Amino acid sequence: MIGASLRRTAEQRFVLGRGRFLDDLAPAGCLHLGVIRSTHAHARVVAVRLDAARTLPGVAAAWAAADLPEVPEAMPSAFSPGKKTWGQSILVHDVARFAGEPVAVVVADTPSRLADALEAVTVEYAPLPTLARVDAAYTSATKLHDGWSDNTAFVTKGSMGDAEAALATAHVVVRERFRHGRLAAVPIETRGVVAYTEGSTLVVWSSTQSLYSVRDVVAAALGLPSEEVRVLVPDVGGGFGPKGSTYPEEVLVAAAARRLGRPVKWAEGRREHFLATGHDREQEHEIRVGFARDGAIVGIDGTFLADVGAYPAAGDGLAANTVNHLCSPYRVRHYRNVGRGVVTTKTQNAAYRAAGRPEATFVMERLMDIGARRLGLDPADVRRANLIKTAEMPYRPGLTYKDGVPISVDPGDFHTAFEHVLTMLGYETWRKRQAARRTTARRIGIGLGCYLQGTGLGPYESATIRVDPSGKVYVYIGVVAQGQGHATTLAQIAAAELGARFEDVQVVAGDTALLPFGMGTGGSRVTANSGPAVAKTAREVRTKAARVGAELLECAPEDVRIEAGQVFVAGLPTRSVPLGRVASAAVKSKALKPMGEPGLNACAYYYPDTVTWAFGTNAAVVEVDIETCAIRLLQFVASHDPGRAINPQIVEGQLHGGLVQGIGAGLMEEIVYDDDAQLLTGSLMDYAIPKADDVPFITVALDEHPSVVNDLGVKGVGESGCIAPAAVIANAIEDAVADLGVTLTEVPVTPARLFAALSAARAASRQLAVRATERGRGPGEPACPASARMARRSPPRVRSESELRPPNPPGGSRGQPNPWRLARSRSERARRLRLAMSAGAGQAGSSGPRPRSVARQPSRASSGVRSISSSAISSS
Ligand code: MCN
Numbered sequence: 001m002i003g004a005s006l007r008r009t010a011e012q013r014f015v016l017g018r019g020r021f022l023d024d025l026a027p028a029g030c031l032h033l034g035v036i037r038s039t040h041a042h043a044r045v046v047a048v049r050l051d052a053a054r055t056l057p058g059v060a061a062a063w064a065a066a067d068l069p070e071v072p073e074a075m076p077s078a079f080s081p082g083k084k085t086w087g088q089s090i091l092v093h094d095v096a097r098f099a100g101e102p103v104a105v106v107v108a109d110t111p112s113r114l115a116d117a118l119e120a121v122t123v124e125y126a127p128l129p130t131l132a133r134v135d136a137a138y139t140s141a142t143k144l145h146d147g148w149s150d151n152t153a154f155v156t157k158g159s160m161g162d163a164e165a166a167l168a169t170a171h172v173v174v175r176e177r178f179r180h181g182r183l184a185a186v187p188i189e190t191r192g193v194v195a196y197t198e199g200s201t202l203v204v205w206s207s208t209q210s211l212y213s214v215r216d217v218v219a220a221a222l223g224l225p226s227e228e229v230r231v232l233v234p235d236v237g238g239g240f241g242p243k244g245s246t247y248p249e250e251v252l253v254a255a256a257a258r259r260l261g262r263p264v265k266w267a268e269g270r271r272e273h274f275l276a277t278g279h280d281r282e283q284e285h286e287i288r289v290g291f292a293r294d295g296a297i298v299g300i301d302g303t304f305l306a307d308v309g310a311y312p313a314a315g316d317g318l319a320a321n322t323v324n325h326l327c328s329p330y331r332v333r334h335y336r337n338v339g340r341g342v343v344t345t346k347t348q349n350a351a352y353r354a355a356g357r358p359e360a361t362f363v364m365e366r367l368m369d370i371g372a373r374r375l376g377l378d379p380a381d382v383r384r385a386n387l388i389k390t391a392e393m394p395y396r397p398g399l400t401y402k403d404g405v406p407i408s409v410d411p412g413d414f415h416t417a418f419e420h421v422l423t424m425l426g427y428e429t430w431r432k433r434q435a436a437r438r439t440t441a442r443r444i445g446i447g448l449g450c451y452l453q454g455t456g457l458g459p460y461e462s463a464t465i466r467v468d469p470s471g472k473v474y475v476y477i478g479v480v481a482q483g484q485g486h487a488t489t490l491a492q493i494a495a496a497e498l499g500a501r502f503e504d505v506q507v508v509a510g511d512t513a514l515l516p517f518g519m520g521t522g523g524s525r526v527t528a529n530s531g532p533a534v535a536k537t538a539r540e541v542r543t544k545a546a547r548v549g550a551e552l553l554e555c556a557p558e559d560v561r562i563e564a565g566q567v568f569v570a571g572l573p574t575r576s577v578p579l580g581r582v583a584s585a586a587v588k589s590k591a592l593k594p595m596g597e598p599g600l601n602a603c604a605y606y607y608p609d610t611v612t613w614a615f616g617t618n619a620a621v622v623e624v625d626i627e628t629c630a631i632r633l634l635q636f637v638a639s640h641d642p643g644r645a646i647n648p649q650i651v652e653g654q655l656h657g658g659l660v661q662g663i664g665a666g667l668m669e670e671i672v673y674d675d676d677a678q679l680l681t682g683s684l685m686d687y688a689i690p691k692a693d694d695v696p697f698i699t700v701a702l703d704e705h706p707s708v709v710n711d712l713g714v715k716g717v718g719e720s721g722c723i724a725p726a727a728v729i730a731n732a733i734e735d736a737v738a739d740l741g742v743t744l745t746e747v748p749v750t751p752a753r754l755f756a757a758l759s760a761a762r763a764a765s766r767q768l769a770v771r772a773t774e775r776g777r778g779p780g781e782p783a784c785p786a787s788a789r790m791a792r793r794s795p796p797r798v799r800s801e802s803e804l805r806p807p808n809p810p811g812g813s814r815g816q817p818n819p820w821r822l823a824r825s826r827s828e829r830a831r832r833l834r835l836a837m838s839a840g841a842g843q844a845g846s847s848g849p850r851p852r853s854v855a856r857q858p859s860r861a862s863s864g865v866r867s868i869s870s871s872a873i874s875s876s
Pocket of ligand 1: 187237238239240241352353354482483484485486489490521522523524525526527528642643644645646647648650651654657714715716717718719
């Protein structure tokens with residue numbers, strides 16, 4: 001049963017269009033709530049004018065912060081990393097800190113009347129200076145939060161050995177700056193909330209990943225006991241992390257339902273989703289890595305800034321993930337990294353699938369390729385030189401994970417898995433094809449990348465299992481699925497451990513009334529937490545069934561066997577009773593007296609000691625047209641270690657989904673703000689996600705090495721696909737054009753970015769050629785304008801990087817200026833200076849108090865892209 005690709009029968013209703021999602025809920029008399037959102041990224045709210053909206057037909061209420069004294073100013077969930085206090089407004093009382101922050105709500109009887117009422121609201125703002133770029137915000141005189149001495153929300157560090165001393169011994173030191181773009185998770189279903197009262201209970205339906213957090217936050221915000229708030233989760237069409245946070249709308253809808261005594265619904269629109277649901281991944285790294293002559297890493301030293309938006313709502317855990325995963329599958333003895341979470345006037349951050357690891361892998365895997373090129377080695381060989389060996393397991397790098405436990409890498413065979421991926425790809429064959437195409441416009445590039453992921457963060461999960469007299473087995477869990485297939489995989493575990501038929505097991509989730517606690521779906525944790533909890537509980541139920549079965553079958557409990565829902569005497573399968581009959585007898589049987597309670601049921605909690613570590617490798621081949629800058633993904637292969645796959649087909653599906661999201665991060669996805677921190681990518685026309693024809697068939701191999709952390713041997717997979725693709729794609733694209741002098745330091749690598757990088761490299765190469773010509777002049781010889789003109793007109797022969805690099809001095813290349821690199825970094829410096837100046841100019845322009853502006857909520861129909869992103873949007 002465990003290890004079989006059983007079909008997801010429990011989820012067939014999705015295929016048949018019978019899913020029941022948040023916006024399908026329509027309680028009788030339901031009102032619709034819409035949110036007025038700040039049109040400014042940073043502004044004092046001077047006045048909110050709601051009277052015109054209140055008089056419109058069908059409008060039940062229109063409230064600004066002052067109208068809802070029962071709602072506190074700030075979300076009770078406010079996390080204070082680094083001991084700095086802050087409050088995320090539920091409705092802005094005074095200062096709005098990002099465009100999209102809730103300023104007021106309107107409630108009406110129909111969605112169309114709600115839309116009209118939202119347009120009747122006007123808000124007067126006094127704009128304040130914006131912080132659109134994380135590097136500028138880091139040093140800005142404008143402080144976003146009261147009482148803060150700077151805009152740094154937290155600092156997270158990790159170190160082992162002596163990085164500085166190790167770097168001094170390196171044969172080659174690569175120093176580079178990298179930036180990972182800001183991303184949205186883009187689930188197919190946006191967020192939504194429905195709330196109503198039922199007797200003394202406040203019922204809240206939410207499309208959340210963390211139902212217990214919603215319960216506790218709503219209860220705390222409205223001053224209710226948690227026991228009087230029941231949170232339910234309907235089917236959810238994807239979450240990918242940001243739905244794990246609790247947002248102001250959950251509190252606002254609940255408050256409105258209590259005030260009005262009627263059900264109230266809010267269903268987020270797509271534009272609202274881009275504006276108001278948490279973003280992730282925006283990080284800027286500055287890093288040095290030292291390599292020995294054979295490619296072995298001798299030390300790494302880095303710092304980075306993480307743009308956490310207006311509120312560090314996800315705490316320091318994401319940046320801590322980056323610190324702890326950067327060196328991950330490689331043997332690095334000397335390492336230092338410092339991450340700073342910096343607030344800007346952008347949407348707050350949230351964990352997005354893999355949270356902090358794709359950024360780390362992007363930086364590390366780019367460094368691997370740049371290092372390989374500098375050393376004249378094959379990128380595969382540099383990885384071979386550094387991957388942790390099986391004999392070194394359990395590998396303990398010397399870092400401490402965010403659960404406070406020193407990292408100890410689960411056993412695995414990284415080298416064999418890596419070689420397998422190269423074989424699956426046809427690495428050598430592609431290298432030959434690449435060489436054959438080197439002088440053509442359509443080049444081939446090959447990219448590699450490896451990762452290790454800490455999965456299955458605790459502290460615990462639980463399960464209650466009850467066998468019904470009908471023979472059905474109910475498994476109650478404290479986590480909800482957004483598409484992962486828990487109803488199938490956890491049923492497989494329960495059936496295997498209890499001896500029930502798979503078809504008889506029903507997994508029930510998504511209701512805080514079922515179990516008192518749960519930690520939510522995230523961090524690829526359900527299989528490694530709920531899985532062992534279900535197994536443990538099923539074993540307890542099995543023990544009870546054996547006691548009661550022994551009574552019915554007149555044998556010793558040790559002789560009872562349970563298989564496929566039949567309870568029988570060992571060796572006598574015909575002497576059996578159905579499990580349901582045993583469940584029925586268990587209600588009155590005294591055989592259960594020593595177990596303390598009647599019935600075939602049990603509840604158990606499982607606390608993992610720490611996380612499990614899952615290894616994976618991705619490889620890709622791209623075709624890059626250097627004339628049009630079109631990039632085509634030709635092949636993508638991946639290998640991942642799930643420990644022990646409960647359902648291999650689901651695991652592959654999880655990996656496919658994650659890989660495609662990672663491919664999007666590498667090629668096209670990016671949340672873009674302008675210099676005033678206005679969102680420019682507020683729709684799916686502007687925010688590109690991969691379509692079916694952007695992605696080739698992806699081959700996935702499962703390389704199973706059971707975890708030693710839990711007795712099922714499972715490791716997580718839900719996020720893992722997402723970790724390496726952006727790095728691998730950047731590596732592949734650079735591999736296609738590296739001989740032209742291109743180094744890629746930012747994802748996504750869009751055709752426009754590639755064009756800019758190629759143009760800069762060509763310009764640098766031309767400059768070099770001119771200088772070389774000038775250097776060739778004899779003393780006192782006049783400059784030859786004709787040859788300089790020639791150099792400008794016809795680009796010089798494209799030279800390989802090794803040709804451009806000066807020969808290494810005996811004993812190493814340290815300390816030798818590399819003219820090609822200097823030229824490139826000068827152009828990079830110039831680019832950054834231009835950016836910094838434009839950011840500074842934007843700031844200077846907005847530094848003084850601007851004239852007050854009155855924003856009328858623009859019509860949705862007439863909004864252009866710009867107003868889309870800054871407008872208040874109704875939805876229902
Ligand atoms: N599985 C398995 N064998 C293993 C490990 C996992 O069969 N050794 C199965 C599990 O039983 C489960 C699925 O694979 O059905 C994912 O398991 P796991 O890795 O434990 O991840 P979680 O169940 O905790 O899911 C969370 C994870 C995260 S953090 C994000 S983000 C994410 C993801 O899963 N969001 C998703 N996958 C998603 N898939 C869909 N369709 N939609 C999302 O929003």
